[in-house]
Amino acid sequence: MTSINPPKFVLPVIVIGQFLCTSLWFAGNAVLPDLVKNFATDPNLLANLTSMVQFGFIAGTLSFSLLAIADKFPPSKVFFICALAAAFFNAGICLKINDVAFLHLFRFLTGFMLAGIYPVGMKIASDYFKEGLGKSLGFLVGALVLGTAFPHLLKTLTANFHWEYVIYTTSFLAIIGGAMIAFFIPNGPFRKAGQQLRFNSFLEGFKNAEFRAVAFGYFGHMWELYTFWAFLPSILLSYQTRYPDANLNISLLTFLIIAAGGLSCMVGGLLSQRFGAKKLATIALLLSGLCCLLSPLFLFTDYTMVLLAILFFWGLVVTADSPLFSSLIAQHAPEASRGTSLTIVNCMGFALTIVSIQVINLLSKQLNSQYLYMILGLGPALGLWALKQSPKK
Structure with missing residues (x-):
């Protein structure tokens, strides 16, 4: 196959x-102490607020997968429209709202539109880079991680301002990010548009044993990741x-660790x-x-x-396998439904994050907090088992 080198500015x-748009993900979490003042009657606001974004993302990725949006339509346009809506x-x-249900609704809708940003961004990258896809997705998922952490830094920098500045800033940045993709990134040379709408196309990847193995490795990774962040x-x-003498700057440290x-x-x-990719993903998961x-x-x-040294180490290894799994999934997905395969695996992985977050939130009221986060180890254990079952050693 003839090598196609995309312009250097593409990646x-x-x-x-991706970084600018995914700053929306934890924007609500960054201003949570301020939101708690307005909704003090909800003792589970942290878990519920995070879960609503994840639930919205799941609903979005499921819808995008069933309709094969990322394969049927130009992905850059999908990215831009979703960035504006998010x-x-x-x-x-x-908005000056007193009902917490509206707060959850807006976070759900933000998560829904993020389904057209994160997995679609990976689809765009896979349309441009055949060789070195792992490197490309490494930078792309790294941008997601930085975007996720960024609202916590904004909260630190705007500590003397009202909390709305964090929200307005992340929304403005997302519009810029979406416009960059729309205006500068056309369809990639390896894009293969889906020829027809098939509601079972999202299942095609799971017919491949290697695809199944890395997908379940990814699911184990996701059980741990977002709950640790949240x-x-x-x-x-x-x-x-x-x-009390530790005198921690919690917002800044949260940003730095993530x-x-x-x-x-x-x-x-x-x-x-x-x-x-598989060897490194296995090591990081372990x-x-x-x-x-x-x-x-x-x-x-x-x-x-x-404590801080180990939390920083945990922050490093808990995400190191994210782009590796994405690369492996993209490599083993059917070409005509690669975008859909990436999207449905994201959907299923994020569904697990809701379960994990709610389990930890529930057990935090029942279990000694010293042992609480051992439960997150179930995910890596499942992921390591799945990778060991992989037909390619």
């Missing part, structure tokens, strides 16, 4: 666009409560070209699983620097 534009719904939580501020706040995962995504993508199992030892340590 940076996709990465920056920015609008994200800003909706700034409860990270709570972990730091709980430590601060036990050790953002560190963006670096590991990029490095993992680069290393995958030499060592193989290390993050160990962090879950060993969490009772370091979450209650008297040494703040030990």
Whole structure:
């Protein structure tokens, strides 16, 4: 096959666009302390707010998959339209509303539109890069991680301003990101548009044993990832409560720990070209699983620097396998339904995040918090088992 080298600006534009748009993901979490003041009657606001974004994303990815949106229509246009809509719904939580149901609705709709951003961004990258896809997705998923962390940094930088500034800023950035993709990234040279609408096309990838193995590895990874991110501020706040002298800047540390995962995504993508995506994904999954199992030892340590060092390490390894799994899924998906396959796997993975978040939230009221996060180790254990069953060693 003749090698096709895309223009050098393509990958940076996709990465920056993805970063700007995915800053919407945890925008609500970043301003949660301010929202709690308005909705103090909801004791589960953290879990419910995060779950509604995830639930919206699931509904969106399921709809996009069934309709084969990313394969039927130009993905750059899909990305742009969804970015505009997501920015609008994200800003909706700034309305003067007294009913928490409307808050959840706006976060659900934001998540729904993110289904046309994250997996579609990966589809766009796979349409441009056949060789070195792992490296490309490493930068792309790294952008997602940085975008997820960014609202926490905004909250730190705008501490003296009203919380709405965080929301309006992320919405504005999402519009810019969507416009960048629409105006500078046309259809890629490897794009193969779906020829007809088939409601069972999203299942085609699962007929391949290797696709199934890496998909279930991804599911195990997702059980841990977003719950760790969602409860990270709570972990730091709980430590601060036990050790007031620690004097932690929770918003800044949350940003730095999550953002560190963006670096590991990029490095993992680069290393995958030499060592193989599956091997590196297995190592990262094993290390993050160990962090879950060993969490009772370091979450209650008297040494703040030990806690922070291990949380930073956990932040690195918990995301390092994200682009590797995405690359493996894209490689083993049918060409004509690659976008749909990526989208449905994302859908199923994010469905697991809701279960995980709600399980941790429920057990936090029943279980000694020292042992709470060991439950996240179930995901990596499942993922490692699935990868071991893979027909390609």
